[in-house]
Amino acid sequence: MIPVQDVENQTIAVLGLGRSGKATAAALAAGGAKVSAWDDGVDTRQAAEAEGLEIVDLTRDAAWVGVSTLITSPGIPHLYPKPHPVIEMALRLGVPIDNDIGLFFRSFATEDWNHFDRTPRVIAVTGSNGKSTTTALIHHVLTQVGRPAQMGGNIGTGVLSLEPAIDGEVVVLELSSYQTELARALTPDVAVFTNLSPDHLDRHGGLGGYFAAKRRLFAEGGPDRAVVGVDEVEGLYLANQLSMAPADDRVIRVSSDSKLDGPGWSVFARKGFLSEYRKGRQVASLDLREITGLPGAHNHQNACAAYAACRAVGLAPREIEAAFHSFAGLPHRSQTVAELGGVRYVNDSKATNIDAAAKALQAFDRIRWIVGGLGKEGGITALQPHLGRVTKAYLIGHSARDFALEIGQTPHEVVETMEAAVARASAEAEPGDTVLLAPAAASFDQYPNFEKRGEHFVALVEELARG
Known part of the structure; x- marks a missing residue:
């Protein structure tokens, strides 16, 4: 405590x-x-x-x-x-x-720190999608290289239930917009912004209010280093506001879909390769394609953000790369549950909004897609450009019939329940297919939370594995 x-x-x-x-x-x-x-x-x-x-x-x-x-x-x-x-x-x-985040930041540093050889540090991660995976990946890398570390906030342990810091420790926090919007103290050493897509808009009075809540982590806290995903205009704007000059390396720009030019510090992924550039020159590169715990472009963005944060606290590229290979991923986030008869079963129950579901659909080929639940405003019409890899959709939950009308000519079946969806998808799947749970909807019509929904999917797949 x-x-x-x-x-x-x-x-x-x-x-x-x-x-x-x-x-x-x-x-x-x-x-x-x-x-x-x-x-x-x-x-x-x-x-x-x-x-x-x-x-x-x-x-x-x-x-x-x-x-x-x-x-x-x-x-x-x-x-x-x-x-x-x-x-x-x-x-x-x-x-x-x-809130508790504000209390944490004003209470974390103590007089004991005067006797430490290395001052403890805090890395805080926020964004719409990927922040849990990014947080867990940073923590995993730190522990793998022998750096004392704790993880908490919106994932795992509550911030005030963490242990007082020891010499040289790094605390990695996942912070939601609900947590950053009200905290009176926000002073991380490294702040990470993964991306922004519409979510929780009623709580924040619109997209501008939602972005403003995320931005507070940077504007109020003044971190020593800011890692900013720049694949959306909000990230570009935030990075620009935080930089004093094009070569200002207090800001590390991150992208998962384009090469980042300029004299500053950047980390980006293209065609499965992560590259780090400083002062216009490449200083490191690593192959993400064979890292099974980080499939797809959205996880490559998470990898870039985590890599940049770890570099910001002094870790070397090769020790980060080695640690990436032992990362198993998080439950309910592109989690490979099993491979049965050449068919891969992936649990991405956390894909509760359009952006997260789109990224999941882009990560795999020949998808048998389990989708549905309590639909959000706007439905899933915006996913149509990403349905080319979907062999068939299996629609569940409250919004199943509405979603069926929104996926165009994509082959589909309204099956209502998770049991029926897994049964039908497994019966029809062929070697090389991926049965993907990426609901693009909230879980509250059939489950208390997305974790329970994912756990149900996992249990049903495990039943298949037992025959």
């Missing part, structure tokens, strides 16, 4: 008592604060109270007497589409609002 600093004898309210909320309350208490906790769920409140938290009804004015700060969980809206009533009350009373 990382005790929160400078809160001794303060009364601090905590809204939301899920994993991060309870960890935040514990870290505040460890720092000497008096915590007043609240959650909208009766069962959640009762469970938290049984664990020793003081439950205070923050919907009542009297609860705010003496409260110095409100700490809110990331999933609770504070502005759009409208503030949560408790947050609206804090706004009205002038009580500062923060």
Whole structure:
């Protein structure tokens, strides 16, 4: 645990008592604060109270007497589409609002660091797609080369549940827009922006608000190095804003589809090869095509971003390359589950939006595509240019029939359930085919989250393997 600093004898309210909320309350208490906790769920409140938290009804004015700060969980809206009533009350009373990310950045450095030979560092990764894989890949490389490292944030361990840093350690954080948009302190040593595509637009009041939430990690924090994916205009704009001159190597530009020219520092992938350029000259190159844990152009973008971040903390190209080869990938993100009878089964349940699904469809040939769920605004019409590799689509979930109308002449079948989709796809697949779960939709019609959806797919494939 990382005790929160400078809160001794303060009364601090905590809204939301899920994993991060309870960890935040514990870290505040460890720092000497008096915590007043609240959650909208009766069962959640009762469970938290049984664990020793003081439950205070923050919907009542009297609860705010003496409260110095409100700490809110990331999933609770504070502005759009409208503030949560408790947050609206804090706004009205002038009580500062923060989250666990802000508390982490103001509490991570301690006096113990004065005795370290190497100062601990923080790498923070944000973006629309690929940030989990990029975060995990950076952490994997660091551990493989023997560098002490921890991983947390939006993946794995909550930030305040991490251990205090040791000499030379690197903490790698995945940060969502929900986390970056409100944190009062954002001071990573290296900040990574993977890409941007429309998502969570109701929460951010549109695409501009969504980009602004991501941009805060760079504008507010002033990282020593910024790794910026420039395959979209937002990334180009961000890199331009952060650079003082064309050769400013505090910004490392990253691309997965084009060679990057100029005198600065860049890392890009073309035709399966990663290249690093500095001052207009190539300084390193590696072959990504045989790295099984990183299939497809979207994972090559992740590899470029992770490579750049690792270079920014002093790792050598060859040790990064060696570590890449032992990376197994993350569950639910282009995860190869099995190869049965020459047919590859891939779980990309995390592909919940158009951009992620498009990248999954571009990563494989002869695809038997399992798609559907709770469709998002706009449906999947925008995926039509990427359907040339789809042999047949198997449509599941709430939006199955709507999606069937949006995929044009692509052969398809409405099968409703995951069981039926896996059964039909496996029965019809031929050697060389890939059965790909890339839903392009949320999971909440049939599953509590994308992880459970992916786990169901994996279980069904494992049943096939057992015969």
